Amino acid sequence: MAYSFQLKLASDGMTPHLYRALVDGTSEAFLLLDEDSGAVYLADREGAPSGGMQMSLPSGRIELTAEESNSSASFGLENFKLLSAHLGSQYRKRGKAPTKIRKLFA
Numbered sequence: 001m002a003y004s005f006q007l008k009l010a011s012d013g014m015t016p017h018l019y020r021a022l023v024d025g026t027s028e029a030f031l032l033l034d035e036d037s038g039a040v041y042l043a044d045r046e047g048a049p050s051g052g053m054q055m056s057l058p059s060g061r062i063e064l065t066a067e068e069s070n071s072s073a074s075f076g077l078e079n080f081k082l083l084s085a086h087l088g089s090q091y092r093k094r095g096k097a098p099t100k101i102r103k104l105f106a
Contacts, residue, residue: 005079007031007087007101011047017097018047021083029075033087033097040084042075053077055084057091 004024011018016034023029032043038058042051052065062081090098 002104002106004104005083005086005102007083007098009097009099013097015097016047018043019087020045021079023075023079023083027075027079029079029083031080031083031087033091035097040087042080051075051080053080053084055081055088057088060085060088 006022007019008022009017010020010030015036016032019031019033021029021031030043030045030047032041032047032049034041038056040055040057041049042053044050053062054065055062062077062084064077086101086103087098090101
């Protein structure tokens, strides 16, 4: 079964960076890359951290910061882990926030 996702920068390029995530063309979520705090957060469409999940950029460690809300439960911890890991990896590799990331796993 194929799995795909796309992360697209939805903010003006100033930190924190808001990304719109589309998983398998159907599930939408938002991730926030905050250079100042060194973390990626699950966010709402306005860019406020929500859902209680975050990943540290330096260590790659995933933390559940609060009880999972309905939005994070529907998005799923595994989706967050995969997308935030790819976003963090591209950020470290390029030294800046990427504008778009696309992945297809066959």
